[in-house]
Amino acid sequence: MRSSDENARETQIYQTRDFQRADGTAGKVGSFLVGDDTGIVRIVCWGNQADILKQLTTGTPLKITGGMVRENQRGYKEVHLNESSRLILNPPEQVPGVKTATRKTLKELTESDEQVEVLGTVVQVFDPKFFEVCPQCGTRLKEVEGQWVCDEHSALMPDYSYLVNVFLDDGTENIRVVLFRNQAERLLGKTKEQMIAYRVNPETFEPLKTELLGEQFRFVGRAKKNTFFDRIEFIANQVHKANVEEELAKVNKQ
Ligand SMILES: [Zn+2]
Incomplete structure (x- = not known):
C-alpha cells in the first residue's frame, strides 16, 4: 500500500452505504470513479469523507492527497480515503481532461x-x-471452520x-x-x-x-x-x- 496524490475529474458516483462494525458502531462508505488522461480509478471514501459525494457532479475537477492505493480483487487500482486524507474540489491547478473511451x-x-x-x-x-464480503471493508470473505472471516475484521455477519x-x-x-x-x-x-x-x-x-x-x-x-x-x-x-x-x-x- 502506498500513499497517493491525484488530480482527476469525477466520472461516475455510486451510492453511499451505511454499515455496522463488529463492535456495533455505525460506519459509512461511498465511492466514485475519477478519470484523468491516463485512465479511470475508483475512489473509496470512508466515514465523514463519504459526505463529499453529495457535492460531486460529473466532470468536477478534484485533487486528492494522502489516499491509500489498494488493488481490489478484480485487479483494479483503488484509492481509499480516510480521516487524514484530503479531497479538494475545483483545485487551483490545471486538471487534465478524462481520457475518452x-x-x-x-x-x-x-x-x-x-x-x-x-x-x-x-x-x-x-x-x-x-x-460473501466483509461488511466493513468489502473484501471477499473466506470460510474457515464454518465461520466467515476477513483478514482484518473478525466475527462477521x-x-x-x-x-x-x-x-x-x-x-x-x-x-x-x-x-x-x-x-x-x-x-x-x-x-x-x-x-x-x-x-x-x-x-x-x-x-x-x-x-x-x-x-x-x-x-x-x-x-x-x-x-x-x-x-x-x-x-x-x-x-x-x-x-x-x-x-x-x-x-x-x-
Ligand atoms: Zn474486512
Whole structure:
C-alpha cells in the first residue's frame, strides 16, 4: 500500500452505504470513479469523507492527497480515503481532461484493452452469482471452520456482493460481459435490496432473463483473457442503455 496524490475529474458516483462494525458502531462508505488522461480509478471514501459525494457532479475537477492505493480483487487500482486524507474540489491547478473511451467492435478487442467502449445486443443473461464480503471493508470473505472471516475484521455477519454475466453480440463477435455489483444493478435497473432478494428466491430472477434479450447496451470497461476458456471477456465499469438514434447518427457521420 502506498500513499497517493491525484488530480482527476469525477466520472461516475455510486451510492453511499451505511454499515455496522463488529463492535456495533455505525460506519459509512461511498465511492466514485475519477478519470484523468491516463485512465479511470475508483475512489473509496470512508466515514465523514463519504459526505463529499453529495457535492460531486460529473466532470468536477478534484485533487486528492494522502489516499491509500489498494488493488481490489478484480485487479483494479483503488484509492481509499480516510480521516487524514484530503479531497479538494475545483483545485487551483490545471486538471487534465478524462481520457475518452475508445470504441471497438467485439472482434477488435484484445486482452490488454483498457478504457474501451463496446456496443451490442444482449443475447443471453445468466443467473446472478453471489459471494460473501466483509461488511466493513468489502473484501471477499473466506470460510474457515464454518465461520466467515476477513483478514482484518473478525466475527462477521457477511454482506453479499454479486455479479451478473451476459452475452453481448454486435454482429462481429459474441462475448461474455461481466457486471459486478453497481454495474449489475444498472443493467437490471434493480436496487441492492432487490438483488439480495434474488439470492433467497432465485426463481424470481427468471423473467428478467427474457426481458433483457434484444436490448442494446453500451459498456465501458476493459477486456480480459479468460485463460480457462481461452477467450476474451469484457469487465464493465460503466453501463449505458444504448440510444439507437444517437448511434445511427454516429454511423452516418463516418
Ligand atoms: Zn474486512
